[in-house]
Each structure stands twice: as structure tokens, then as C-alpha cells.
Amino acid sequence: MSDPLLELDDVYKSYGEEQVLSGVSFEMDAGDVDVVIGPSGSGKSTMLRCVNRLTEINGGDIYLDGDCITDADTDVNELRKQVGMVFQDFNLFAHLTALGNVTLGLRKVRDMDKATAQEQGYEHLEQVGLLDQADSYPAELSGGQKQRVGIARALAMDPKLLLFDEPTSALDPELVGEVVEVMRDLAAEGITMLVVSHEMGFARSAASDIIFLDDGQIVEHGPPEQLFENPQAARTGEFLSRLETAHEEE
């Protein structure tokens, strides 16, 4: 059997006294879509940020495609070329058009010439359905459009793995759909995705596995049917029922 694409092995992270991740381990294979859920402050976003080393871990190892990426001598910029990230608040480059956002990495990191980069940029914008907004600046786009540009920007680097950090939680409810749709398309295309999100619809239909994180530890990890229909841990059930109540109240 080949190596898993991503492996977290007993990962610890603390900020001073505060322990954020306490021995997190899991694996995912190429083509998997894993959705991480859990209460706020449970360490979901931190875990995600450890994978592309925007946050440095204190203990354990992380492997990408068999290579340990948490070694001191790992070139983080090389790593980040292979791991894309989509941010909660988009972080689109405010001074660049949608196309500029998508092509900046191709030109400055991949050293592509302008014409080739733009050609690819257009393709990726088309992939997220925003070809017609290529020349718009971030401030001229809706939240949903911004996030789709954010996804195109990450896709452009042709990553082995895409990280999504609560991609829809900064969006107005009516704009969530367009982003989730794009994510569903990507999942169907076989792109490996690690997603922190409480979009239960997406989790149920697109996820290979659900990871329930609480208090810095993985409480439960399994296919969606198991977690949603027949949770093994009491805490998982409680959390999910609270989520559902919250949704009904909306």
C-alpha cells in the first residue's frame, strides 16, 4: 500500500500555557475530502495552519506524500507551493484584480511568463465561474465571489492538497451556496481537500471522512454516515445535536 498523502503523527501545539493541540493523529489519502468539525476554540484552524506551517508545532510530525514537512530543514516555501489554502476572510490581495490575484503566485513563485500565467489564470477563474470578473478588484466583488477567487488563487498553484479554513463563515447566508457548489465540484474532480467547516450539507454529501475535534484532541473520526447516524462518542452526539438546533433556529 502506498503512503498516505497527509499524515499527522501525535501533533502537539501550545501557545504559552494554553494547550491547543494535544496529540492529534490522522491520515488521509490522495483524493480524500476530510471535513473537520468541532466547537470554537477546539483547535481546528490551528491544526489546518500547522499543515502549511503558518503555525509551527511543538511536538510530533507531519508527513506530506511520505516526506516529513516539520523538519527544521524543510523549505516552507516549497511546501506551500504544494499545499494551497483558502482563508475564512479571503485575504485577497487588495491591490490586484481577480486575475492578478490568481496569477501573482504563478509569476512570482513559479516564475511563469506573464502570458502563460494569464492563460492559466483565466482557466482557473473559469473553473470557479468568474471569468467575467477577471478585471474586477476585490472591493468590487461580493463575498461569495471573493471566496471563489480565493479558491482559484489556491488552485492555480496546482497543489497536492487544498486547505479550507471555514471558507463560508464570513459570508452572508445567501452567498454560501455558490462557494459550496465550487467546493463540491472540486471534490468531484478528485482534488484532495482538508476542510474546516460546519456546512453539514457539504460534509454529508462530499466528505470521505469527518473528524470531530474537541479540546485539542480527535474525539471521533469516521465516514459521515457513522458520525451523523451513529456517533460512537457521547460528545460527538451532543455537539451535532446542538449544531442542528442552531440551524433550525436560523
Next chain:
Amino acid sequence: MGTPESTTSGRTLRARAAGLTDQPLTLLTVGVFWTWLVVRWTNDFLLDGALIERNTSFFPVGPFEAAAATLGALAASLGPVGFPVGWLAGFFEFLAASIPYLPQLATGVWATILLTVLGIALGFLIAVPLSVARVYGGSATRLLALGYTELFRGTPLLAQLFVLYFATPLTTIIRELPAVGTGFIPAQAFWVAVIAFMLNSAAYQSEYIRSALNSVPEGQLTAARAIGLSKVDGIRHVVLPQGLRYAIPGWSNELVYLIKYSSLASFITVRELFERTDAIASETYRYTELFVLAGLLYLALVISASLVMEYVEDRVAIPGLGTTSR
């Protein structure tokens, strides 16, 4: 994530100055500076030289000269590695050379402070109506206020001083006033400078206050009108108390500017700090020592002003107001 600095606000600049002024050494220096000034002024102006003769320094020159000589000899004996000691010797030499001039400079500092405080305070009295006219006035008053600020902000302060001093009869008029130039009351040139600083700083202060008034949400005045206040009363009791607090950081900058620009009064013969320094320097040819000393005295005044304004800002602060000016 990110450093606390990344949450930039209008306060950042001041906070950075605070970083410097928080240091105990700075506080100590400012404390010594003001103790010296107050004792000096009391002796010279109020006690008529009772503690020590006027123009005689409190500090003896001898020990500093001796220290400089000893350190200089030590530096020479250490050879090439002695340069930090040599530097220290130079510092003592500087102190020894400065001491005889300190009394005269203290008198200059008094004039500088008086110029600045009068200029900014009188300027403030003009600036408030000026800024209210800019924000709430009709089109004619608005234009008038705009013309005033643009004119005074668009020309050099030095040129304004020259116009008032050389080209208007202001000097003659003030000279004729009773008591001018006698006893504690400075001569006419000083008052011309005060008038120039007042007019000039009113224009700058009104800009700070205007943008502060604009940052008070419109709903505040609407709510004031809704409880039955007239527009003028609403501005006075609701908008201005908030706006003036927003204006403090900008206003502090203006105070610092005015301390420094008060040195321009020397061009019209006002005997303030710069003029005193220049007069001594042209007699003694010790330009470097004297102007470094003057620079340090100005710096001490500027840092003192920042400290006072920080204190004022803290004292008048209202929770949730003006702290997030982003």
C-alpha cells in the same frame, strides 16, 4: 495571529512615542530638566538672584573639566581600544563647555514656552469656531473659513512673520501700548510673534478639529436635535465634547510643531531659546556644542509636551470613544 502592532489605529504614533517616554531614564531626565528650569526661573525672576547670582550657573565647571582631562588621559594611555573612554571624555568636555551658558539658555526656554503656550491657546480659541464653520456653516461661512485655513497653511510661517513684522504697523501699535517691554512683559516683537503663531496655528488646529468633528457619527447630532436641543447647542454639548477628544492626538502633534517652529521668532529678534543660543554662539564660535545643547533642550520640551498630552488624553478618555479610530 500577528503582532499587536498590526491592529493599527490613529493612536499608533502616540503609542510609539509612549514607548520612548515610558522608559525610566527618559522620565528621570525630564524630571531633572524641569527641576532645574523651575529653580532657575524662581531664582532669576522671582527671587532676583537670591540663591545664586543671575547668569551664574548652579553647577561648577571644574569637576567636569577634571573628569574630562582624566578620562582623556586614560583614553590616550589605552591606545586604540580607548575610544569608548575617549568618547566619554568628550561628553564631559561637552558638559564642562555647556555649563556657563545654561542660565542664559534657561531664560530663552522661558520665552519659548511662553510663545508656544500663548500661540496655541489663543489659536485654539479661533480654531474651534473656524472648524465648526467648516463643518456646519452655510456656504459663505464655509468658504470664508476654508480660505483662511488654505491661506495660512499654504504659505510659510516665516513669511507670515515677515509680513506682520516688517510690513504692517503692528510693531508700532504694540510698542505704544502701556507696559509692553517693561518688567515681566516682553517687548513688542514677542507679541508680534504670538499673533503670528496664533493666526497660523489656528489654521492647523482647525483642520485637526474639523476632521475630528467629521468622525463624530451624524446620528449624534440627530439624536441631540431629537431631544429638543438647538443645532448650536447640539454641536456644543454633544458633538464638540466628542470631537475634541478625537482631536487630541492631532492637537498634540500641533503642539510639538509649534514648540519647534517657535524658534523662527528669532528672525524678528525675539529672545527665545534659539536666538539666545545663536547670540552666544556668534560670540564664542562654539557652534557645535551650543546648538547640540539647544537641540537637547528642544527635545526635552517636545518629550515633556508628549508626556503631558498623553496624560491629558488618558484623563479625558471615555470608554469606547476614540480608541478605535480605524
Next chain:
Amino acid sequence: MPPFPLQSDWAFVAGNLDLLLAGTGITIGLTAASILLGFLLGFPAGAVEVYSRGPLKRAVESAGVVLRGTPLLVIIILLFFGLSVSSSAFVTATIALGLRSAAYQSQIFRGALQSVDEGQLEAARAIGMGRLQAIRSVVVPQALRRSVPGFQNEFTIVLKDTSIAIVIGLGELLTVGQNLYQGGQSTAALEIFLTVSLIYFVLTFVTNRSLDYVDDHFSIPGGERA
């Protein structure tokens, strides 16, 4: 008093307009040179204050506090008569105005760099850019645009403060006016200094409008105005 002082005084000013315009030329040259020097030193200084740690940052900050806390008059005199950095009044005035402007420009750029959201740098790092590269291609372009209004202010301050170079006898606009008054016709004081002031006013006005244009031209569509 001459029979028709007003008329002849304006005629005196008009007759010496060429001298005043030559002084204006020096004022403009001095402003441009000082702003340029201030930018070359001030921009890196601002970046150091934001991105560097340790002794370099402290040195830059202290130099800034001293330069911002001392009157320009003192700086000019010290450089000319004390340290004698140059025998040329123009060079000395450029260094004094440039250093002082650098201290202020560094604060403009520091504020602008800090106002760029931290997420921008993070997103740039996330697509594999090195720290320097991310700062250069993502943070700096945004910061430069945001610093235009502050820069505008600084530009006019330097323009007006070139008049202080009168103290070392540089033949800029105000000095020319002063010479016309003291060495020429003393009754023409009002006419001379009003004309000088008017020229300064035109210069600051034109500068402000041009930089407004620059601000509009480089602003990001839909983006907040700094």
C-alpha cells in the same frame, strides 16, 4: 516717503520679478532634492521600524525621535556652522531638510505598512512566497498607495520649510524677498512679502492638486481611500 508709495512699490516688485522667479527656482529645486533624499532614507527606515527587531530598529527609532524633536533651524545651523558638512548652502539645506523629512516620511510609510492587513502577508506566504518577496509584491504596493495623502502633507511642509534656509543665506525665494526689502526698497515690505507669500501659495496649491491627481490615478477601484 516717495510721492506715490503704493504704485512705485508694486512697480519695484514687478521690476524685480526675475529675481523672485530665480529664487522660486531654487525653492523648487531644494524641495525636490530634499523630498527625494527623505524618500530614499525614509522608506527603508519605515520598513525597518515595522519588520526589523533589535539594535537596528532601536537606532532608527531613536534617530527619528531626535530629528522630529529638534527644530529644523537648529539642524540647519548645526550642519552648516557646527559640523560644516558642506560649504554649499544648497547642499547643507538639502541634507537638513532631507534628514528631517526622512524622519517624518518613515512614520508615514510605517503607518501605511502596518495598515495593510496581516492576512495579506499570510496569504502571500501561503502560496509559497518568501517573506521578503511577499512584503515586496503584496504589502509594499498597497502601502505606497496608502501613503499618498501623508506624503502630500509632507511635501507641502518641506516646500514651506525651505524658507528656513534663509538662515544660512541660501538664495531661495524668501531670501530674495528679504534682500529686496533690506538692500532695495524698505517701503515695499508689504508688497514684497505678499508677493513672496503668493508665490509660495501657488506652489503649495499646485503641489496639492497634482498629488490629488496622483492619488486618484493610483487608487484601487472600489478600495477604501486611505
